[in-house]
Amino acid sequence: MIDPSDAPAFLAWLQARRSTRVFTDAPVPRAVLARLIEAAISAPSNTNRQPWRFAVVRAPALRTRIAEAVRAKADEIKAIIARGHHAEDYGSYGDFFHEPLANATAIIVPQYRSYPDLIANFIASGGGDPAQYATASAMQAELCSTCAAVMTLLTQAHAEGLGACWMAGPMIARDEIQRTLGIEAPWQMVGAVALGYPATASAAPPRKPIDRVATWFEDDTHE
Ligand SMILES: Cc1cc2nc3c(=O)[nH]c(=O)nc-3n(C[C@H](O)[C@H](O)[C@H](O)COP(=O)(O)O)c2cc1C
Structure with a gap:
C-alpha cells in the first residue's frame, strides 16, 4: 500500500516509466507476465x-x-511512400513499427470487443431515438476500458523492472497477426506490447506543461 504522504514519490516513479525498444536476451518468466495480466x-x-x-x-x-x-x-509501405513526396519525412519511421518486436523476449497483444450499447437499447425499447443521446458507444467505451487495462499492465511492467513499448505500428500487419494468434471477430487487437528487460536507458521525451493540457474551473465566475 502506498501512504498518501508518498504520493509525490509515486508520481516521480510514474514519470520515470519509459517506452523501451531495446531489450536484453533474458526471458521474462511466465509468473511475471501473469502478474502483468x-x-x-x-x-x-x-x-x-x-x-x-x-x-x-x-x-x-x-x-x-x-x-x-x-x-x-513496413517495407511495403516504405516502397509506396518512396514513390510520393514524403519519403524523406517518413525516414526510418517504419523501423519503429517492428524493431521493438524483433528483439522483445515477450509480446502481449491486447484485444477488445464491443458490446451492444445497453442504454441505447433501453432508450429504443421505450420508443426513444438513441441517436439523440451520446451513450457509451460515443466514447468507444470498450476500447477505452481496454486501453486502461494496457496502461495498468505497463505500470506493473515498470514495477517489475521490465521495459515495455505499447505500439500502434504492428497494426499494419493486423490481419496477419490476428490470423497467427487465432484472434477472430468480435475481438480486435489494440496494437502490441513489446516486453523484455531493458538493454539501455531511454531518454524521457518532453511533456506538454500542465497549463497547456488542463483547463481549471475553480470558481463560478466563468459563467
Ligand atoms: C497508442 C500508442 C501507440 C504507440 N506506438 C508506438 C509504435 O508503434 N512504435 C514505437 O516505437 N513507440 C510507440 N509508442 C510509444 C510512444 O512513442 C511513447 O509513449 C512516447 O514517445 C512517449 O515516450 P514514453 O512512453 O517513454 O514516455 C506508442 C504509444 C502509444 C500510447
Whole structure:
C-alpha cells in the first residue's frame, strides 16, 4: 500500500516509466507476465464488462513470425511512400513499427470487443431515438476500458523492472497477426506490447506543461 504522504514519490516513479525498444536476451518468466495480466484486469471497465483479452507470446518462432509480418508490411509501405513526396519525412519511421518486436523476449497483444450499447437499447425499447443521446458507444467505451487495462499492465511492467513499448505500428500487419494468434471477430487487437528487460536507458521525451493540457474551473465566475 502506498501512504498518501508518498504520493509525490509515486508520481516521480510514474514519470520515470519509459517506452523501451531495446531489450536484453533474458526471458521474462511466465509468473511475471501473469502478474502483468493480473494488473491489466484490475483496470476499470464500462459496466464492468471487462471487454479485454490478451495473447501472451513467449514462443520464439511465433514472436519472429509476428515481427517479420510487421517488417514485411513496413517495407511495403516504405516502397509506396518512396514513390510520393514524403519519403524523406517518413525516414526510418517504419523501423519503429517492428524493431521493438524483433528483439522483445515477450509480446502481449491486447484485444477488445464491443458490446451492444445497453442504454441505447433501453432508450429504443421505450420508443426513444438513441441517436439523440451520446451513450457509451460515443466514447468507444470498450476500447477505452481496454486501453486502461494496457496502461495498468505497463505500470506493473515498470514495477517489475521490465521495459515495455505499447505500439500502434504492428497494426499494419493486423490481419496477419490476428490470423497467427487465432484472434477472430468480435475481438480486435489494440496494437502490441513489446516486453523484455531493458538493454539501455531511454531518454524521457518532453511533456506538454500542465497549463497547456488542463483547463481549471475553480470558481463560478466563468459563467
Ligand atoms: C497508442 C500508442 C501507440 C504507440 N506506438 C508506438 C509504435 O508503434 N512504435 C514505437 O516505437 N513507440 C510507440 N509508442 C510509444 C510512444 O512513442 C511513447 O509513449 C512516447 O514517445 C512517449 O515516450 P514514453 O512512453 O517513454 O514516455 C506508442 C504509444 C502509444 C500510447
